[in-house]
Amino acid sequence: EKWPKGDEKVWRTALRGLDTDVPSITKSVVNHVQTSLARQAYNLDNLGAYQAAALSVRDNLILNWNDTQMHYTRKAPKRAYYLSLEFLMGRTLDNALLNLGLKDKYQEGVHQLGFNLEDILEQERDAALGNGGLGRLAACYLDSSASQELPVWGYGLRYKYGIFQQLIGPDGSQLEAPDPWLQQGDNPWELPRLDVTYEVRFYGHAERLDGMKAIWSGGQEVVAMAYDTMIPGYDTKSTNNLRLWESKPKRGFDLQSFNAGDYERAVESSNSAEAITSVLYPNDHTTFGKELRLKQQYFWTAASLADIMRRFKNLGKPITEFPDYVAIQLNDTHPTLAIPELMRIFIDEEDVPWDAAWQLVTNTFFFTNHTVLPEALEKWPVPLMQSLLPRHMQIIFDIHYLHVAVEKKFPGDRDKFARMSLIEEGYPQQVRMANLACIGSRKVNGVAELHSELVRTTIMKDFVDYYGISKFANVTNGITPRRWLDQCNPGLSKLISETLKLPKAAFLKDLFKLEGLLKFVDDPIFQKKWAAIKQSNKERLAHYVETTLGLKINTHAMFDVQIKRLHEYKRQTLNIMGVIHRYLTLKDMTPEQRKTVNPKVVFFAGKAAPGYYIAKLTIRLIVNAARIINSDPETKDILQLYFLPDYSVSLAEVLIPASDISQHISTAGTEASGTSNMKFCLNGGLLVGTVDGANIEIAEEVGENNVFFFGHLTPAVEDLRYQHMYHAVPIEQKCPPLARVLNEVSAGRFGDGSVYEPLLNTIRQHDYYLLTEDFDSYIQALQLVDEAYQDRTEWIKKSIRTSAKMGKFSSDRAIQDYAQEYWNIESTKPE
Numbered sequence: 001e002k003w004p005k006g007d008e009k010v011w012r013t014a015l016r017g018l019d020t021d022v023p024s025i026t027k028s029v030v031n032h033v034q035t036s037l038a039r040q041a042y043n044l045d046n047l048g049a050y051q052a053a054a055l056s057v058r059d060n061l062i063l064n065w066n067d068t069q070m071h072y073t074r075k076a077p078k079r080a081y082y083l084s085l086e087f088l089m090g091r092t093l094d095n096a097l098l099n100l101g102l103k104d105k106y107q108e109g110v111h112q113l114g115f116n117l118e119d120i121l122e123q124e125r126d127a128a129l130g131n132g133g134l135g136r137l138a139a140c141y142l143d144s145s146a147s148q149e150l151p152v153w154g155y156g157l158r159y160k161y162g163i164f165q166q167l168i169g170p171d172g173s174q175l176e177a178p179d180p181w182l183q184q185g186d187n188p189w190e191l192p193r194l195d196v197t198y199e200v201r202f203y204g205h206a207e208r209l210d211g212m213k214a215i216w217s218g219g220q221e222v223v224a225m226a227y228d229t230m231i232p233g234y235d236t237k238s239t240n241n242l243r244l245w246e247s248k249p250k251r252g253f254d255l256q257s258f259n260a261g262d263y264e265r266a267v268e269s270s271n272s273a274e275a276i277t278s279v280l281y282p283n284d285h286t287t288f289g290k291e292l293r294l295k296q297q298y299f300w301t302a303a304s305l306a307d308i309m310r311r312f313k314n315l316g317k318p319i320t321e322f323p324d325y326v327a328i329q330l331n332d333t334h335p336t337l338a339i340p341e342l343m344r345i346f347i348d349e350e351d352v353p354w355d356a357a358w359q360l361v362t363n364t365f366f367f368t369n370h371t372v373l374p375e376a377l378e379k380w381p382v383p384l385m386q387s388l389l390p391r392h393m394q395i396i397f398d399i400h401y402l403h404v405a406v407e408k409k410f411p412g413d414r415d416k417f418a419r420m421s422l423i424e425e426g427y428p429q430q431v432r433m434a435n436l437a438c439i440g441s442r443k444v445n446g447v448a449e450l451h452s453e454l455v456r457t458t459i460m461k462d463f464v465d466y467y468g469i470s471k472f473a474n475v476t477n478g479i480t481p482r483r484w485l486d487q488c489n490p491g492l493s494k495l496i497s498e499t500l501k502l503p504k505a506a507f508l509k510d511l512f513k514l515e516g517l518l519k520f521v522d523d524p525i526f527q528k529k530w531a532a533i534k535q536s537n538k539e540r541l542a543h544y545v546e547t548t549l550g551l552k553i554n555t556h557a558m559f560d561v562q563i564k565r566l567h568e569y570k571r572q573t574l575n576i577m578g579v580i581h582r583y584l585t586l587k588d589m590t591p592e593q594r595k596t597v598n599p600k601v602v603f604f605a606g607k608a609a610p611g612y613y614i615a616k617l618t619i620r621l622i623v624n625a626a627r628i629i630n631s632d633p634e635t636k637d638i639l640q641l642y643f644l645p646d647y648s649v650s651l652a653e654v655l656i657p658a659s660d661i662s663q664h665i666s667t668a669g670t671e672a673s674g675t676s677n678m679k680f681c682l683n684g685g686l687l688v689g690t691v692d693g694a695n696i697e698i699a700e701e702v703g704e705n706n707v708f709f710f711g712h713l714t715p716a717v718e719d720l721r722y723q724h725m726y727h728a729v730p731i732e733q734k735c736p737p738l739a740r741v742l743n744e745v746s747a748g749r750f751g752d753g754s755v756y757e758p759l760l761n762t763i764r765q766h767d768y769y770l771l772t773e774d775f776d777s778y779i780q781a782l783q784l785v786d787e788a789y790q791d792r793t794e795w796i797k798k799s800i801r802t803s804a805k806m807g808k809f810s811s812d813r814a815i816q817d818y819a820q821e822y823w824n825i826e827s828t829k830p831e
């Protein structure tokens with residue numbers, strides 16, 4: 001290649017890249033302190049050291065990112081795009097150091113500069129642009145795509161405010177505060193792309209031309225500007241991109257109004273444009289039909305598709321080859337507008353005839369469903385869609401009429417047709433996004449075997465009849481072993497490496513290698529080391545709780561953890577009722593009897609959607625029960641209860657490695673998969689759970705004798721609910737122990753009982769999530785947990801066996817499934 005100008009030798013030397021020996025690292029860090037931060041080395045604090053170290057690491061990422069992107073452009077492989085409204089990334093520095101293989105050297109380097117790497121890492125604020133499972137899954141998938149050198153980009157929104165910060169008020173209630181995560185100074189992990197911008201239109205009118213074409217004009221235009229986040233692969237140069245869009249006004253402010261003295265008016269349009277990407281909606285599993293949310297969805301899909309289309313056009317290929325170069329994964333229904341948007345581009349801008357366009361579209365998209373809960377199925381009022389996106393509403397109606405062919409296949413079955421319709425009749429009519437996503441995609445998948453089966457037999461049943469079963473598949477979720485083993489549990493990772501006599505990279509890239517641990521299950525020395533790591537992780541957690549909350553934890557107790565979003569279907573309520581039941585049982589005992597009881601510490605953490613009243617009451621009950629239980633001199637040494645505020649990815653990284661047992665206790669058939677269940681098991685924690693989601697596949701791997709299952713099975717749930725509705729039995733008869741617990745709460749044992757009545761009534765009345773049905777077997781399962789824990793050696797063996805069998809749950813496996821069975825893309829890496 002020829003150099004554009006100047007002396008080739010000078011260029012070549014300058015382009016040699018970065019040296020990564022320790023002296024070069026310290027030099028680079030200090031350089032950033034002095035130049036990028038304009039600070040003095042003699043008064044540097046941990047935050048400054050974090051910023052400088054991050055900038056220095058970033059330099060490495062940028063070079064790899066450049067090479068990778070250049071390679072993709074030259075080689076032009078088929079690419080996949082993961083469209084997700086949520087990416088719950090957590091912290092980046094530690095992960096970047098691990099993936100680049102530079103952790104030891106930076107540790108040494110910052111040490112020489114008088115800092116401790118652990119303290120520096122703690123300075124970083126989580127990037128929390130997601131609610132829970134769906135968003136964290138997206139983050140694990142990016143890590144696995146880059147690590148396997150797959151050409152995959154993520155597309156999302158750059159929210160100015162992430163998921164709210166959770167505080168606990170004096171009465172024990174959740175309080176919300178904003179999360180201005182970008183206010184720490186510049187975010188070193190993103191690159192603003194002032195040159196990558198697209199205009200996005202809202203409102204206006206759509207005028208039909210000949211045939212199926214139309215012109216959409218007028219309305220409001222806003223600008224989408226790209227911010228790129230580098231996603232380093234582990235043990236490879238491959239560094240992918242997460243492109244997040246920020247909304248900006250097309251014109252900064254209106255000079256005319258300004259000159260006329262109307263200053264508010266002058267910035268009005270700018271404010272309304274910026275509002276689009278200002279905040280992440282904090283609801284999971286519920287939709288509210290808010291216009292701003294629909295704006296977010298369109299803004300993001302339109303900008304992403306424009307970007308994808310521009311990249312495709314640069315290849316100079318005929319438009320008919322679009323699906324040979326582009327695969328788009330829809331992370332739940334949030335990006336479904338991409339389907340009519342791509343139709344609009346093909347038809348109105350590229351002159352592709354309707355049928356051909358539909359063919360291309362349905363070969364491009366793939367749709368993942370993440371829940372069968374009815375309240376999560378997105379629907380948008382037709383009048384709202386018509387006003388905000390008039391052209392898309394036309395296209396959706398056109399697809400709808402095309403879809404009328406369904407009637408021919410099932411003549412006379414009007415109910416079926418009504419269920420499959422894109423439009424739900426009512427006042428107003430609504431657009432059903434799941435139906436649109438299904439018919440516009442090549443494949444539809446659920447996220448664990450049971451869930452995918454429920455998708456096939458419930459929400460998508462009619463579509464299975466129509467399209468045949470092969471369109472409906474399963475990809476069981478996975479987790480990245482880089483973050484969820486090596487980063488969060490370095491001690492365990494080291495022990496595994498020493499025991500298997502393998503470099504860490506061997507099992508971090510092929511998690512099935514952990515099976516090698518099975519040979520050591522009976523080795524007492526290995527068992528001891530295994531147990532010692534769990535113990536030190538408990539102490540690390542206890543230290544965290546002591547420094548943040550000022551509470552002292554008994555680290556010789558069994559640690560029992562439930563951490564996830566607060567939701568009735570996840571049944572934190574069952575857990576807290578179980579804890580209270582345990583407390584009452586302990587109080588019934590004599591002091592002598594109590595001495596024989598194994599101590600237990602129960603941890604909860606998780607956020608409730610700000611408008612979810614019952615979920616917030618559950619938090620309040622947990623917090624107030626904790627106050628009573630932890631201060632009761634008769635029991636406080638054998639039972640402690642904590643609600644850790646402000647759950648986050650970083651907090652999970654401390655909690656998960658410390659757990660002996662964790663709870664995944666959703667009503668059967670309601671938790672699509674769960675992913676923290678996999679994280680706990682990988683770190684040697686055991687599960688108590690229902691026969692639901694990925695719990696089932698975990699038990700298949702580790703053996704049912706290593707999982708504590710309880711509760712009714714999915715097929716029974718519907719009948720039980722029906723009975724509750726029409727043949728209700730009072731709780732005193734149905735489940736006396738639970739009735740006693742409710743009565744104690746009601747009677748004010750944990751503070752004013754009347755506060756909790758609405759929560760208690762959800763159980764006493766219809767009990768939709770079947771606590772009264774599962775309580776007895778739940779308590780039995782916990783009893784079995786206690787008994788098993790008495791035999792510590794047996795417990796450690798279970799723990800080793802569980803961790804050893806987690807190979808299937810690496811997100812590397814999940815991403816390979818998507819790459820091969822759906823996207824049809826291949827690994828390719830820069831030289």
Ligand code: 6GP
Nearest residue numbers: 133134285370447671672673674675
């Ligand atoms: C979640 C599911 O509830 C959880 O079971 C699953 O593990 C996770 O997705 C990843 O697949 N669903 C959501 O978070 C959600 O908002 C619309 O679904």
